[in-house]
Structures are given as structure tokens and as C-alpha cells.
Amino acid sequence: MMLALKVIIWRELLRFWHQRERFFAALVRPLVWLFIFGAGFRAALGLSIIPPYETYIRYETYIAPGLCAMIILFNSLQSSLSMVYDREMGSMRLLLTAPLPRWWILLAKLVASATVSLVQCIVFLLIALACDVRLPAHGLLWVTPAVILVALMLGSFGLFLSSMITKLQNFAGVMNFVIFPMFFASTALYPLWRIQENAPALANIVQYNPFTYAVELIRFALYAKFDGTSFVVVLLAFAACFALANWGYNRSAHQRKFR
């Protein structure tokens, strides 16, 4: 089973290497947010000192962890999109004929996708550091496990969605209905206290959005701090989404047409 895991990760990294433009495209999006959106909003949005920060910070520093989570969100859902494509094109069927439990195949796909997300996040943070976004350099080390856990959670969520979708076209719609609400209704771009002041109803949604906790886990990890609540929520969300994805893919064995 470990050899299978190795070749699935190897395949995902190779796919990533062959689609290098996807890597750059995935980096351009958060960099535009960081340097254009960030610069524009710096003046409009005042930030108070909230944990994990111990002093005033610039807006770019505040949104960097949220943009990391955005990179993971896009990569995870894109990787799940590739499962829908693989299923339609046949290579997923090949994977399902391997003598491996379905949960292991799904976990291997998740680990492979998390590896790619980690590379993207580290490169993004290095660019941010090089461009004078003030982040603790040792945070890169601490953020690694947080990024992996968040990638597992979001990847599982994407896998569950992909198990429910029969056509590739439907997935594009779900991306729009899921990615943007999930991202904007979180603390990725603005702190919770600002939302509570201006839109209490939205603040409630933000508090129940697991993506908020994914962002906070990364934010605290960047400052070598551990946020227990975020860790537990992300871990539980990962377990729940993975169980649902596993159920979804097993269910498809009972009723799905494989062409």
C-alpha cells in the first residue's frame, strides 16, 4: 500500500510539473490580491492588535495567511475536479481496479494534492517575504503542518463534492457557488471583530464556516503559535468530509454507470 501511495503522489507531482502554467496561474491570483487589493485596502481598513499579532501590522501581513488558505482551496478543488475528469476519461476506473481500499486511494490522492498545495504556499510566502510583507521567517517551518492539515480538510471536502457530481460541467458551477462564498464569509480578508461591528448576521456565518478556522490555524502557525480551537475544528471537518467522500465513492459503486 505504501508503494501505491508513493506512485500516486509521484503521478500528482508529475502532473503538476507538466502543467507548470497551472502553478504560475495559481500564484498570480493570490499575488494580485496581496499587492493590488492589499495596497488598496490598507488605507480603508484599520486593524487593531489581535492575537496572534503583538503589534500593529500592515493589511498585507493580515491577509497573507488567508491567501495561503485560498491557494489551498483552489488547488484542492481543482484536484477534485481532476477526479471528475479522470472518472469521465477512464484513468480513475483504472485506479479503482487496483487492489487497494477505496479510502486508501482517496487518502493517497489527498496527500498528493496536499503536497502540491504545500509547495505553492511556501513559494507564495517566500515571494511575500521577498517583497517586504512582514512575516516571521521561522513561520515557514511552523506553517507546514498547518497547511497540510488544511489541505487534507479542503481536499476531502472537494472529494465529497466530486463524488456527488456526475458531469464535469456541473463542477464548474459548484466551484463558483462554493469557493467564493466560503472565502469571503471567513476571516481571510477582514478580522471577525470588524464584521461583527458592521454585519452581525454575516459574523455568525463566518463563525460557523470551517474555512475561517483553516485561515486562523495558518495565521497562528505563521507566528509559531498553536490555536487549539482552530486545530480541533479543522481536524473534525477533515474527518467528517473524508467520511462523506468515502461514503460518496462507495455509494457510486452501487449505482454509477462506468462508461
Place this chain on the structure above:
Amino acid sequence: MRFAFPAARAKAKLCRWSLSNDVVFEAVDFSYGKSVVLSQFSWRVESGKFTALLGPNGAGKSTVFNLIAGLIVPAAGEVRVGGLSLKSDPLALRRTIGVVFQQASLDNELTVAQNLRYFAGLHGIALSDEEQSQALQRLDLLDHVNKPVASLSGGLKRRVEIVRALLHQPKVLIMDEPTAGLDLPSKNIITDYAHELAEQGVSVIWITHLLDEIVDQDAVVIMREGRIEQQGTLESLGGVEALRAAFGSEGRLAL
């Protein structure tokens, strides 16, 4: 009726089946939503034979293929290969099955060698260069080992898929219309090799519409509407001409 404890009955049953690598369907039910495809379907494929499964579209051939490949599970009944149950021992069963899909399932971004190593890895096999060369040599593919799959012709791709399906030395090889869309020389290479494999003891299940791919000694099973309409050797069914006259035209089954 003779009484036996359930465990003893199960053991006796397992021993009976495990004597061979037969593929056995026992009263299998399968539906896609409300559309019933197989109802109380029973079939036994003898080991070490070339068995051609024929039938028109919608006969249930693909469902039989997917069940043997372990892609779907029956709602009721049992599918066994060499005594291994699809329901209770699916992983061991998949180790005994080689699958060639109708649609191309090679990874176009990878080379032939990378495709083989990927598949072998999924089966827990670390393929050595020597094993890889031996496998490719069987279908005269050695010259293409480092070529990207995208650059190969349809016939070569299909040959690579067959080599890949045999890497884990399966006891049963199931192929869904493996010669569809191929030219005559490629078609002949593949049908001849499949017959050679059957002679070596591999149970070959060949799903097709084409009658001219079958020889007299081959087992032929004709399906329609989820049940077996006729079966026997091609010879016992009167040969290709008789089947063609009864069911088809231009070498294709049109039941």
C-alpha cells in the same frame, strides 16, 4: 436436505470453487436506478479458456465487465473469481483480474515505461527494468518504451494496455471490445495474443460485437436483455456463418 453448519457450508463452498479460477455469477441482481440490468443472472466462465461475450447494446455486457473488474458491486447475489468473493474479499479478487477498458485509459502525459511503473506500483510491484523489458517484448513494444503515450498509434496504445493489464500476472483477463477502431494487423496481433494467453491458462473474457475474432474452439456466450440466450463453443453453435445468419449482418451481432 442435508444439514450443515453455516461456517462448514461456506468452507465447503470455498473449497469447491477454489479448485479452479472459474469466474462465477450466482443469482446476481444489478440496477442503475430504476433500470434493472441483471436479474438473477447466473453464469460460470471456465478457467483457462477464451470466452467471447457477445450481445447487442444494452444486453448487460458492460455491467458484467464492471462487476468482474470490481468497479461496481451487485445488489444481490455473488460474483466469485477462483473462490474469492467480490463482496467479502474484493481486494484479493482484484489481484487476480487484469482489465482492458474499451476507452483508452493510459496516461497520455507519461511515457510507456512510466505508465507501466505507475500501474505496477498500484499493485504493490516495484517493476525492475528486466521485468519491464520482458513484458514489453511479448507484444513487440520494446522500441517504444520511452516514448510518450500521446505519440503512439491506437494499435500500439492498445498493446501497451494489454501488457499493463498482465503485469501482476492475473488469472483472468477481461477485455471490453479491445480491437474497436483498430486496423487489421493490430487486430490480428491482439486476438492472436489473447488466444495464446488462454492456451497458457489465463481465462480470457473477450467482450465484442465482432464474430470474426472468434475461432471454433472458443466458448461463446450470447447475452440479451440481461440474460444468457445461447452458449457453447463456436463450433457447437454452428460456427460464425450460422451465428451471422441467425443474428447478424456484416460480421456484427444485431440481435
